[in-house]
Amino acid sequence: MTIRMLTAGESHGRAIMAIIEGIPAGLVVNAEDIDAELARRQKGYGRGARMKIETDFVRILSGVRHARALGSPIVMYVHNMDWNNCKPLMSPVSVDLDGTILEKPRPGHADLAGLMKYGVKDFRDILERASARETAGRVAAGAVCKELLSIFGILVQSYIVQIGGVCADIKSIPKDKLFSKAEESPVRCPDKVASEKMISLIKKAGAKGDTLGGKFVVKISNVMAGLGSHTQWDLKLDARLSQSLMSIQAIKAVEIGEGVNFAALNGSISHDEIFYNSKKGFFRNTNRAGGIEGGMSNGSPIEITCSMKAIPSLAKPLRSVNIISKKAQRAQAVRSDVCAVPAAAVVAEAAAAFEIARALKEKFGGDCIEDMKKSVQAYKARLKTL
Amino acid sequence: MTIRMLTAGESHGRAIMAIIEGIPAGLVVNAEDIDAELARRQKGYGRGARMKIETDFVRILSGVRHARALGSPIVMYVHNMDWNNCKPLMSPVSVDLDGTILEKPRPGHADLAGLMKYGVKDFRDILERASARETAGRVAAGAVCKELLSIFGILVQSYIVQIGGVCADIKSIPKDKLFSKAEESPVRCPDKVASEKMISLIKKAGAKGDTLGGKFVVKISNVMAGLGSHTQWDLKLDARLSQSLMSIQAIKAVEIGEGVNFAALNGSISHDEIFYNSKKGFFRNTNRAGGIEGGMSNGSPIEITCSMKAIPSLAKPLRSVNIISKKAQRAQAVRSDVCAVPAAAVVAEAAAAFEIARALKEKFGGDCIEDMKKSVQAYKARLKTL
Amino acid sequence: MTIRMLTAGESHGRAIMAIIEGIPAGLVVNAEDIDAELARRQKGYGRGARMKIETDFVRILSGVRHARALGSPIVMYVHNMDWNNCKPLMSPVSVDLDGTILEKPRPGHADLAGLMKYGVKDFRDILERASARETAGRVAAGAVCKELLSIFGILVQSYIVQIGGVCADIKSIPKDKLFSKAEESPVRCPDKVASEKMISLIKKAGAKGDTLGGKFVVKISNVMAGLGSHTQWDLKLDARLSQSLMSIQAIKAVEIGEGVNFAALNGSISHDEIFYNSKKGFFRNTNRAGGIEGGMSNGSPIEITCSMKAIPSLAKPLRSVNIISKKAQRAQAVRSDVCAVPAAAVVAEAAAAFEIARALKEKFGGDCIEDMKKSVQAYKARLKTL
Amino acid sequence: MTIRMLTAGESHGRAIMAIIEGIPAGLVVNAEDIDAELARRQKGYGRGARMKIETDFVRILSGVRHARALGSPIVMYVHNMDWNNCKPLMSPVSVDLDGTILEKPRPGHADLAGLMKYGVKDFRDILERASARETAGRVAAGAVCKELLSIFGILVQSYIVQIGGVCADIKSIPKDKLFSKAEESPVRCPDKVASEKMISLIKKAGAKGDTLGGKFVVKISNVMAGLGSHTQWDLKLDARLSQSLMSIQAIKAVEIGEGVNFAALNGSISHDEIFYNSKKGFFRNTNRAGGIEGGMSNGSPIEITCSMKAIPSLAKPLRSVNIISKKAQRAQAVRSDVCAVPAAAVVAEAAAAFEIARALKEKFGGDCIEDMKKSVQAYKARLKTL
Secondary structure, X not given: OOOEEEEEOOOOOOEEEEEEEOOOEOOEOOXXXXXXXXXXXXXXXXXXXXXXXXXXXXXXXXXXEOOEEOOOOEEEEEEOOOHHHHHHHHOOOOOOOOOOOOOOOOOOOOHHHHHHHHOOOOOHHHHHHHOHHHHHHHHXXXXXXHHHHHHOOXXXXXXXXXXXXXXXXXXXXXXXXXXXXXHHOOOOOOOHHHHHHHHHHHHHHHHOOOOEOEEEEEEEEOOOOOOOOOOOHHHOHHHHHHHHHHOOOOEEEEEEOOHHHHHHOEHHHOOOOOEEEOOOXXXXXXXXXXXXXXXXXXXXXXXXXXXXXXXXXXXXXXXXEOOOOOOEEEOOOOOOOOEXXXXXXXXXXXHHHHHHHHHHHHHHOOOEHHHHHHHHHHHHHHHHOO | OOXXXXXXXXXXXXXXXXXXXXXXXXXXXXXXXXXXXXXXHXXXXXXXXXXXXXXXXXXXXXXXXXXXXXXXXXXXXEEOOOHHHHHHHHOOOOOOOOOOOOOOOOOOOOHHHHHHHHOOOOOHHHHHHHOHHHHHHHHHHHHHHHHHHHHOOOEEEEEEEEEOOEEOOOOOOOHHHHHHHHHHOOOOOOOHHHHHHXXXXXXXXXXXXXXXXXXXXXXXXXXXXXXXXXXXXXXXXHHHHHHHHHOOOOEEEEEEOOHHHHHHOEHHHOOOOOEEEOOOEEEOOOOOOOOEEOOEEOOOOEEEEEEEOOOOOOOOOOEEEOOOOOOEEEOOOOOOOOEOHHHHHHHHHHHHHHHHHHHHHHHHOOOEHHHHHHHHHHHHHHHHOO | OOOEEEEEOOOOOOEEEEEEEOOOEOOEOOXXXXXXXXXXXXXXXXXXXXXXHOOOOEEEEEOEEOOEEOXXXXXXXXXXXXXXXXXXXXXXXXXXXOOXXXXXXXXXXXXXXXXXXXXXXXXXXXXXXXXXXXXXXXXXXXXXXXXXXXXXXXXEEEEEEEEOOEEOOXXXXXXXXXXXXXXXXXXXXXXXXXXXXXXXXXXXXHHOOXXXXXXXXXXXXXXXXXXXXXXXXXXXXXXXXXXXXHOOOOEEXXXXXXXXXXXXXXXXXXXXXXXXXXXXXEEOOOOOXXXXXXXXXXOOXXXXXXXXXXXXXXXXXXXXXXXXXXXXXXXXXXXXXXXXXXXXXXXXXXXXXXXXXXXXXXXXXXOEHHHHHHHHHHHHHHHHOO | OOOEXXXXXXXXXXXXXXXXXXXXXXXXXXXHHXXXXXXXXXXXXXXXXXXXXXXXXXXXEEOEEOOEEOOOOEEEEEEOOOHHHHHHHHOOOOOOOOOOOOOOOOOOOOHHHHHHHHOOOOOHHHHHHHOHHHHHHHHHHHHHHHHHHHHOOOEEEEEEEEEOOEEOOOOOOOHHHHHHHHHHXXXXXXXXXXXXXXXXXXHHHHHOOOOEOEEEEEEEEOOOOOOOOOOOHHHOHHHHHHHHHHOOOOEEEEEEOOHHHHHHOEHHHOOOOOEEEOOOEEEOOOOOOOOEEOOEEOOOOEEEEEEEOOOOOXXXXXXXXXXXXXXXXXXXXXXXXXXXXXXXHXXXXXXXXXXXXXXXXHHHOOOEHHHHHHHHHHHHHHHHOO
């Protein structure tokens, strides 16, 4: 069965939750491993007050027994500490409130479009679900997927390459140090000098009530060739990864490999020539394609760059209109981060891990880890005979 | 019922086909309208010999009676003229061939990954389906979707902004002339000067046996607010459009609105402030978001930029390895285009039209045009009361 | 967006949960209404010890604010009281148990097949999810769907027609009394005499350590014509209802209208002739088809009969084999009901309500109740002009 | 990737088609094998005039090269000979007809419900797709699935057990002769005496302008344990098979194993006790469950009984109403079969084969036959160690 995943929960409701099913039985699932990913998501210089309230940890409500996946749906529950402050506001039960509603939609958010679509008066009914707090659920589900991938040696990692106008100098850093250095940086940027500039930029933006966007890379290493398929538009791995990554709040561009740079390159220098030796088998010396050719993984690392817009919840709000009075007013001020690019990169790892795990399950089947392992081994053995 | 679409067919097989279902009954469907889109896909300076063999036209095999959709699955069949030259090679029946197979996979194509995944010896078994000729099917299905959208005033259009190193100067062209000018240009570029430079660039590249990529914009006008949804990762309109567009052969980047430019922008200048007057209702003076906020259309035009890599079938082939002998050899030379960016833009219109039609059907339902119209009217009337 | 529903949770785990999405915003959702359905599921003469431990009630964890659906995923949580007695046994965390595992699979249950499929040693890993306690989640989701249907006057109801060898005399009961009488009966059977015989039969079976199956009818009233579709195999309403109902634990037959009786009937007496008068429009005097023709609702009530096998958890267990020793042994004795047919009928109402709600949403769209209402009204108005 | 299948085509349109994807590369696909199944569908005493016009054979339009599946979508095209007689009537192009439309909907058919749903005037627009001629597509796709299953020794077969009031005496026939005897019978009934009575019954019904229904069994042999899953309602194998079989035109009841008989049986005699010996491993001496426990195949043959209503196209039509005049009239007389139960059984084999193939692919993965085989072998080897 394919892997399916849904999230649920409002930002100031009781909890953010994820349900994931199709995880092979026998996979080791520990709350601590998931919590470690949740903690990575909460970090990053530039996060706002909410992250001071929350210290996310997961409660596994189903699908895991004695630290092993049962093969049944896994529900992960991340409590919103802020719920304690918001109970009447967000109660599932009818409550006698003073009738205060949010009336000044924030440009760049789901507020206005959602209010129109769903016919609600108070755009809190929209923003509570549109909020990027939802991504706690995706990170929890992604952590389980990462665990599954790790059995096959597949790693999903990320690093920041740009925040606002500051770009990192990635080429000067040894490839095998990129992630360890990113993990050490308060903004997940492996370039130490750029890292410091980014922090100072965030400080300045914060002081002005402004926010910042940026750019990051997600890298999936040790993926076998053959995930995804060229045979149908909705089976292509790059297309599925794009959906998954573009669905992350505030992501506005997804690039595979050289991405937008391809537009300017001639064909003679756009592709990854093919080589062979008896030890490595077929191999490439370049990876412009970002590990995907014809909608399939080609055995090189998958590399994707995502661009994120600056968070639209500004301490110094933008011009808007009061929904009721129709008068021009500044948008609702809502507590927010100055820069969430480092967090978004961690979310993107989770989203990518989910898609790779799904593609893996579809290709290899296997209701338990043992069966899946055998199926993968047989495939790899066949490839060696090529 | 939601709209579903699959394509089928090999590049040199009997035909390329598309099946689309969920189109409301009563929609006017004429082969000529579809053929006009197929012709737009075939045009473009830089296309190769294949386009001289083919003059695509559709045969509607099912789902349409007396020029009206029945509500049942519509199968569209586009014959491959080249099939007549390839019958033994591509026969569904066992044939006594001399055993010649394709042995030198082309970097940048599905050839090698597909050969590994599907366990085939002759990578013709892969390239025949991976070929962008498949997009004739998507264009046919997209033409039907465009027809549906046109009932609601929704237009899906495209123009080229870059080919190789040549960029168009889009800002100097009046917005309402962009598409008429693009249609007149042999490379679908509204900037006449750039257009000529592009043509000369293509000529030069062709002379060297090289190929070119580029960049184009897809614009969807007159979309009502509220398509897509912020409530679940796989319902977001931007994410679905990204999957659809990234699934087009050789597309390597998808940007919504300002796209990659967002990374460098502060929040204070990243969003589209909200205004109101009694005539227009709520409106924006900018469209940095590209018409989508929180995974929903916001009423502004949807604008997406796609980057395409140069075609990997080169007249002067890249280095590769012979699958059988494992010796270093140049890749298989395969007849191809020098530049297919203009064609890809037309395909992208079709892919986008499909996603918008799908989102429309999911939001408004309607098994016949009359019912769908009433549902849309009632919605628009409600929005006016806001 | 279509309505999606997944359940999660193990029988003695922390909770049974359901996630349902696509419910239009603005629908009134009260925990009490859901609890009333959960209580109906728990009732029924013949239920076992577990139902004495549990008094199910729902906690709505997401998707509802101030008693109104937000349009976002609704998570419903039903706590397992028995969890308190089973914490170490079912803990998601590794626990030092004595290593006792379930070794004697029960014929008629998922135990043995599941153990093979999922490669587990202890078939508790299977039975915990296979248990019909899962249906608490479906009943909770179904209660929300019933609420949605009620807005359009659609009712989903059930009554028992057979338990073991005792058949009810349904024809002698006025149609409009069937459900009120069923609700009064401890076995949900509207025929009072049969009802008493059923109870006495259950008593006897229980005393012998045996169990009982039976048969019930689900009736969906006031459905408009046109749900489902004849155009594709997987869109047919009868087929979807069959999947949904057959997926309920222990259901082994689904009949639409006359069902198995059709086999013996000539065509001249198998169908529902069509009549017309200006007041009713088109109507029928019979309903042999059970309200579905050509995979679509035809405006008559939908009537489905389900047959349920006797519960395979017997106080006097059947012959089995010890998984470890391979010796012939009696199956594991597991606490269970003597007869759960009345409960299964309530679950079937929920399953049917889900499918009808899903078909309704697909046909009419509507992100909020107001929009959906208008779409339905316009459709009904059009039908009146026929 | 999972196996997907859609059909298309109108009864008197150009063709009936099926598209199936996800079939592993390398599977041998011959048109003759498919044609043999199409011929089985056309046979059966009681078929009408249409079957004299048509001699169905398939053209494989895509997805197969040199008699081997490519792993890409397979389109199968079955030409409607009757199309030659119906071109203006069914033309996809606007045609100047005399305006004759079908006005008298047939009870028991999609005619009236479809006309309402799709807002059409002429119910030919509905019946053309609702017609059971569509099943030619399913049989073609099912033939490919059967080919895939045969590699793993899995057989899908059927036999008729009842036509009208005549029931076969199945118990007196050796199990291994059931299908060979069914194949020899003009009504696919293995009981020769009953077979003759059925034929004579059909003769009589035909003479009276009446039609007949019946009952048949589909049996799937040599299925490994573990297809389907108990973990989620929509993954259960029995539920999926029910959807697939109930979606066949005129099928009104689906029973798994003992089916409706279970209602009357005590638990002590309802299940299949478990035995073991070192040669067979775990085994059963009975198969009341029909090969499915807990939504999973259990290693016993899967046995399903379907009941079919008599065809509602009667030579002596039923009472109906003229759609335009609203006057009571006899329903439209449409050429039809007297009894199509034998044909429906062949269609049911195809529908079941599709679901089993789909479940197999989901469990074992495998993009080519070689990979799938290894995955199945490893699983079977693991089961032997139990």
